[in-house]
Amino acid sequence: MRNTDQSSSLFWLVIGVGIALCSLKYGVGTLHEPGPGFITFFAGAILIVLSLFLFFFSFRDQKTLASLRSLWAGLEPGKVLYVMVLLITYNFLLKPVGFLFSTFLLLLLLFRIKGSYSLKTILLMSILVTVGSYIIFEIWLKAQLPKGILGF
Numbered sequence: 001m002r003n004t005d006q007s008s009s010l011f012w013l014v015i016g017v018g019i020a021l022c023s024l025k026y027g028v029g030t031l032h033e034p035g036p037g038f039i040t041f042f043a044g045a046i047l048i049v050l051s052l053f054l055f056f057f058s059f060r061d062q063k064t065l066a067s068l069r070s071l072w073a074g075l076e077p078g079k080v081l082y083v084m085v086l087l088i089t090y091n092f093l094l095k096p097v098g099f100l101f102s103t104f105l106l107l108l109l110l111f112r113i114k115g116s117y118s119l120k121t122i123l124l125m126s127i128l129v130t131v132g133s134y135i136i137f138e139i140w141l142k143a144q145l146p147k148g149i150l151g152f
Contacts, residue, residue, distance in 0.1 A: 003149030005058035012051040079113055086110065098148020099138075104130045 020041050029035030090106045107126040111117060119123070137143040 003058050005054055008060065009051045009055035012047055013055070016044045016047030016051055019047065082113065083110065095146045096149060098150060099145035100130060100134060101148060101150070103133065 021044075023037030023040035023044060025036035026037035026040075028037050028041045055144055084105060090102055093102045093105075103127050107129055108122060111122040111125055134145070138145050
């Protein structure tokens with residue numbers, strides 16, 4: 001297909017149908033007594049509806065067809081790869097190192113990608129977001145965050 005919206009909408013339509021059909025195996029249940037496949041069935045149904053909207057609306061905007069190459073123009077794939085590596089590393093370090101240190105380090109490196117902040121601002125934002133999320137999840141919501149080897 002020449003229009004990338006049409007081909008991507010068909011891809012997501014197939015994925016949505018697959019999710020909806022697979023969730024029927026587990027049983028959807030009712031609104032008052034939902035079954036194990038309730039949420040996934042409706043997630044698949046929403047994906048089907050959205051992909052159909054995209055498919056039909058892609059015919060309206062034939063003048064603004066964009067090639068796949070133009071969609072990626074101006075983006076920096078190195079930064080995307082860097083963020084993905086950071087998030088994977090964060091996932092592996094979260095339990096052994098602990099929430100506070102690993103989250104602070106992740107935010108420090110993520111804010112550094114932006115490049116327009118001073119080091120002082122990056123440190124302050126990283127500390128504030130880490131402490132704020134610790135207060136919300138550990139103290140207020142009583143979620144058990146990984147303590148790490150240092151115990152905090």
